[in-house]
Amino acid sequence: MSAVIALHEFNYLSPHTSLTHFLGDSAHDNYAFYQWLDTKDILPIIKLNQKKKGRRELGKVEITYAPDGTPICLGEPMVYNGYSNNRCRHKWRCAICYSKKRRLENPNHYCSDSPYGRVVYTKCHDDLRLYPKVARQSNSWTRLYSQRPAVERINKTLMIDDALETTRLRSQSRIYWHIFASFVLIHLKAQVAFTAR
Ligand SMILES: [Zn+2]
Incomplete structure (x- = not known):
């Protein structure tokens, strides 16, 4: 694949320049490439190819996943709530519990015993393509991809x-x-x- 060859040659020609991010359109969206970038410690900022299938199930009950990897709790896409560097995982919160306004609008909503609402974590290595370290749902991803x-x-x-x-x-x-x-x-x-x- 041409990006791998180009990056390899780039590294050969300027071995002292290290790459931190790779900005790619959806033509670069394939698992082998994410794995390769992961071994080189390069963060992927790659658009999803929407035609491809979503993630595999992780075996948890009630949570399903949108094709872009966003967990869905009781029919609602969850809200992205940041990446934890020390635990290497993304945090997602129930969209209704997250918003005061939406909670008032849904008085009978129940997803967890805690008023904080349901929390789901996804790890980068669950699925390197759907959960890159810089999540597509984050502001940093939007800023970088721009x-x-x-x-x-x-x-x-x-x-x-x-x-x-x-x-x-x-x-x-x-x-x-x-x-x-x-x-x-x-x-x-x-x-x-x-x-x-
Ligand atoms: Zn909730």
């Missing part, structure tokens, strides 16, 4: 504007130079746009 269009713009500049897609160059080193020159150009344009602001 940078993905920039990746698409760079791909477009490289492939179409700078004609890498239709290049007649064949040797790998020439292709590297073509890409290198494109990136220099992208940086220069960005510098000009930045100083012109």
Whole structure:
């Protein structure tokens, strides 16, 4: 798969640059890739391919799971309540108990003996694809993934504007130079746009 090859080559060419996150569209959404990123300690920020099936059942009663991994308690998708670093797990709370307003609207709602409401935990290793360390339901994920269009713009500049897609160059080193020159150009344009602001 091309992302694995690209990351491998990147690591080979600049071994001192460590990658913390990988921003990918849903074409990168497959288990083998999550497992590979996990072994490299790279956090996946990858959009779900909605056509794929949801998670496997964990054997708990009453809780079902939406295709994106969100636990569903009594028909209500639960609210994402953060990642615990020391216990390596995501916390989910009953949506009705979580909100004062909704609790008043549902006076007969009962999901747990505690007024705090039902709590479900999911671990990253339950399912690396549905429960990456940065959960898709969190604000951090949204903030990080919002940078993905920039990746698409760079791909477009490289492939179409700078004609890498239709290049007649064949040797790998020439292709590297073509890409290198494109990136220099992208940086220069960005510098000009930045100083012109
Ligand atoms: Zn509840």
